[in-house]
Amino acid sequence: MRCEVVAIGTELLLGQIVDTNSAWIGGQLALAGIDSHFQTKVGDNLARIVECIRHALERSDAVILCGGLGPTQDDITREAIAQVMGVPLVRSAELAERIRALFAARGREMAANNLRQADVPEGASVIPEMPGTAPGLICPVRDKVIYAVPGVPHEMRTMMLGTVLPDLQRRAGVSAAIRSRVLRTWGHTESGLAELLAPRILELDVLGNPTLAFQASGIEGIKVRITAKAPDHASAEAILAGEEARLRTILGEYVFGVDDQSMESVVIDLLRQRGLTLAIAESVSGGLAAARISAVPGTGDVFLGALVAYASEVKFTLLGVPEGPVVGATAARAMATGVRKLLGADVGLATTGVAGPNEQDGQPMGTVFLGVAVADRVEAKEVHLPGDPDRIRQYAVISVLDLLRRRLLES
Amino acid sequence: MRCEVVAIGTELLLGQIVDTNSAWIGGQLALAGIDSHFQTKVGDNLARIVECIRHALERSDAVILCGGLGPTQDDITREAIAQVMGVPLVRSAELAERIRALFAARGREMAANNLRQADVPEGASVIPEMPGTAPGLICPVRDKVIYAVPGVPHEMRTMMLGTVLPDLQRRAGVSAAIRSRVLRTWGHTESGLAELLAPRILELDVLGNPTLAFQASGIEGIKVRITAKAPDHASAEAILAGEEARLRTILGEYVFGVDDQSMESVVIDLLRQRGLTLAIAESVSGGLAAARISAVPGTGDVFLGALVAYASEVKFTLLGVPEGPVVGATAARAMATGVRKLLGADVGLATTGVAGPNEQDGQPMGTVFLGVAVADRVEAKEVHLPGDPDRIRQYAVISVLDLLRRRLLES
Numbered sequence: 001m002r003c004e005v006v007a008i009g010t011e012l013l014l015g016q017i018v019d020t021n022s023a024w025i026g027g028q029l030a031l032a033g034i035d036s037h038f039q040t041k042v043g044d045n046l047a048r049i050v051e052c053i054r055h056a057l058e059r060s061d062a063v064i065l066c067g068g069l070g071p072t073q074d075d076i077t078r079e080a081i082a083q084v085m086g087v088p089l090v091r092s093a094e095l096a097e098r099i100r101a102l103f104a105a106r107g108r109e110m111a112a113n114n115l116r117q118a119d120v121p122e123g124a125s126v127i128p129e130m131p132g133t134a135p136g137l138i139c140p141v142r143d144k145v146i147y148a149v150p151g152v153p154h155e156m157r158t159m160m161l162g163t164v165l166p167d168l169q170r171r172a173g174v175s176a177a178i179r180s181r182v183l184r185t186w187g188h189t190e191s192g193l194a195e196l197l198a199p200r201i202l203e204l205d206v207l208g209n210p211t212l213a214f215q216a217s218g219i220e221g222i223k224v225r226i227t228a229k230a231p232d233h234a235s236a237e238a239i240l241a242g243e244e245a246r247l248r249t250i251l252g253e254y255v256f257g258v259d260d261q262s263m264e265s266v267v268i269d270l271l272r273q274r275g276l277t278l279a280i281a282e283s284v285s286g287g288l289a290a291a292r293i294s295a296v297p298g299t300g301d302v303f304l305g306a307l308v309a310y311a312s313e314v315k316f317t318l319l320g321v322p323e324g325p326v327v328g329a330t331a332a333r334a335m336a337t338g339v340r341k342l343l344g345a346d347v348g349l350a351t352t353g354v355a356g357p358n359e360q361d362g363q364p365m366g367t368v369f370l371g372v373a374v375a376d377r378v379e380a381k382e383v384h385l386p387g388d389p390d391r392i393r394q395y396a397v398i399s400v401l402d403l404l405r406r407r408l409l410e411s
Numbered sequence: 412m413r414c415e416v417v418a419i420g421t422e423l424l425l426g427q428i429v430d431t432n433s434a435w436i437g438g439q440l441a442l443a444g445i446d447s448h449f450q451t452k453v454g455d456n457l458a459r460i461v462e463c464i465r466h467a468l469e470r471s472d473a474v475i476l477c478g479g480l481g482p483t484q485d486d487i488t489r490e491a492i493a494q495v496m497g498v499p500l501v502r503s504a505e506l507a508e509r510i511r512a513l514f515a516a517r518g519r520e521m522a523a524n525n526l527r528q529a530d531v532p533e534g535a536s537v538i539p540e541m542p543g544t545a546p547g548l549i550c551p552v553r554d555k556v557i558y559a560v561p562g563v564p565h566e567m568r569t570m571m572l573g574t575v576l577p578d579l580q581r582r583a584g585v586s587a588a589i590r591s592r593v594l595r596t597w598g599h600t601e602s603g604l605a606e607l608l609a610p611r612i613l614e615l616d617v618l619g620n621p622t623l624a625f626q627a628s629g630i631e632g633i634k635v636r637i638t639a640k641a642p643d644h645a646s647a648e649a650i651l652a653g654e655e656a657r658l659r660t661i662l663g664e665y666v667f668g669v670d671d672q673s674m675e676s677v678v679i680d681l682l683r684q685r686g687l688t689l690a691i692a693e694s695v696s697g698g699l700a701a702a703r704i705s706a707v708p709g710t711g712d713v714f715l716g717a718l719v720a721y722a723s724e725v726k727f728t729l730l731g732v733p734e735g736p737v738v739g740a741t742a743a744r745a746m747a748t749g750v751r752k753l754l755g756a757d758v759g760l761a762t763t764g765v766a767g768p769n770e771q772d773g774q775p776m777g778t779v780f781l782g783v784a785v786a787d788r789v790e791a792k793e794v795h796l797p798g799d800p801d802r803i804r805q806y807a808v809i810s811v812l813d814l815l816r817r818r819l820l821e822s
Contacts, residue, residue, distance in 0.1 A: 012434070012437075012450075013437045013441075013447055013448070013450060014437055014441050015433075015435055015436070015437040015438030015439075015441070016438070016626055017434070018429060018430075018431050018434045019429075019430065019433075019434065020429050022426075022430075022452070023423070023426035023428070023429045023430065024426055025426070026423075026424045026425055026426040027425060027426030027427070028426075030424075030425050030426070036424055037424070037453065037454060037459055038424075038451060038452065038453055038459070039423075039424060039452040040450070040451050040452075041433070041449065041450040041451075042448065042449055045448070051470075052449070059462075215427060280719075282698075282701075285702075286701055286702050286704075286705025286706065287698035287699065287700070287701025287702035287705060287717055287719065288698065288702040289698070290693075290697055290698025290701070290702075290719040291696075291697050291699040291701075291702045291804075293697075293698075294697025294719070294721060294804075295697065295800075295801060295804070297768070297800070299721075300721065300722070303722075304721060304722040304724070304725055305718065305720050305722055305725045306698055306717075306718075306719035306721075307716065307717075307718055307719070308691075308705070308717035308718070308719065309716050310701075310705060310710075310711065310714050310715060310716040310717075311714075311715040311716055311754075313715070313755070314715055314716045314754055317755075318753070318754075342729070343722075343725055343729075344728075357708070389706075389708070390706060393702075393706070
């Protein structure tokens, strides 16, 4: 079973929007065990959309069209599909009613244009999920199939997960359930992790299931993806759980989380479990640590706040840093202690360093000192971070959070 | 002249990397006046790359291949081009020497594999720019042309701007210089701006040059792009300058900057011109304002720091906010004044509000109070911001910066 993706929209060709939808769909197809060899972008032009669909159907068994299902005259995906199928568009009374009801429920008036979204190529069926006003379509073409989903990412994802991927797997006769889980790591290189896992990778090469893959994700660390195949979902999940446990014994504290867990959400959870509150003093990271932590929903019980001490004077007067160089272990310790006391928190964190592009206090770009104060136990760590100023700031944040995570796991 | 883009790499199809290169190239082709109707992604598979190139050459005059020029066995763009051209690959002694010299200059040993990058399809020429070790190629095919550029973004861009775009324009007989400039606006809707500009748009429709286009960019505001065509660059720039001046008289203070200027860089510049220093008190924005400002290079003379007062207690004790509701105009004014005094700055800014998902202090999600204190003149503004918590935070930051910008322009 081969499936192509065609993203529709002139704004994609003009580079006004980057096509992240196709990348996401490609990843999902791979996980579902469906081959996908080509992805195409085409503008809002009927003849060219028709050509793309025909060409895709020649070399593949299924095509997913993404975009062009809106209510305006530019949105012509429905027309293009009808032309490829050689059928007329028929207005669905049921869909029209549903769209009217959606507008009524939101208290908005419906423009007549919106009823175009109720037009369906004869013989096509409507995807049951409909998170917006654009219906998705399943359109049979001889023994092949065209799916149409909206370009709005969350609408597209809902339809893909709810209907398109299961339908594709059914057509492909993929009866196996494929599940994957990502172990998020920090503090070791990809080759370092590969070396630690080498014996297990050899074993898995023989077994064939589950499989492991590495993915370097920059400021998000290195991801280790476990993919398991089994007759049903529960068995696949059981294989994942077993493999996760095994890998954790090998990788230890390098693993900070699973799947969508972020370093900041993990640290907040650890603090909450221990009943500790947090304050942060930020120099080199300039507010980024606070911004990442406050973006985690419901951190108000743990995170009291932060002092972004950008000017040296602020470090001296408010944090009690001794006058002198502000990039160093002494300053990092003083900042962590100072902010903990200033905000009345149990735990203080601090970052001070050189994001560049110029050196400071005789320290080269990338030199960062991290401070951690848990009650009266204070420590500092010097790290040398790679990349441009933005990357150095991001690395400084995840590094100081990781330092606290390890400290909390000790206790 | 029609030109297609083919991005090569299995990691693109698997969604491990989002293809931002094609979007950038599409934008550049549009600016250069070259039509581009299709963009394709294909994996590292010789037969399929060859099929993509052939298909693209059938319907277009030029193809830009992006990626697959590295030294490993996966990098087969050179082989695919040679197959389409029907010629052998020939090792270029000159290129081999250049690659050897590059490695020597960096003090790194060269793997034998790297010499694969010196293989060139017979009849092709090498793009003069070579910022990495991957040479770019210009490959004539009858009266058409294939360009190959690396997938590393900065290498690709250097070759596109230095050679590929000028070569395409020459082939297309485009002797005109096309230049564009973006006016960045904040504080009005797209339809509102369109209404203000309607008379001028009608005039330009008749004149045909320059042209205007709107682009909604979410948290970055609405962009108005002016595109001018002229016999040479200097004349095109003169048209842009004239049109910018005219639009500024219509749009007034909605225009905060031009091209890559950000709201934060504009505000920092205004403060610097006036010799004022800045401190920020952040509640709802949680450190995001400080992070955006400290990411502007060289802000140390203007930006003293910020207090992220996430817990109410921190607002009361450190900022002098009166005990009571912390989402309101009184709190915003007190925070702006309090942080100005705490950090010893000339100007204080403050954000307090409800990012959601739940309401707070009886205020619904999206309600945000902004505070500005310039010396002893303090004011607060209530805004109602749309979107999810992340978007509300981002909007709060740009809104409070815009408030300060307008205040500084008054004085």
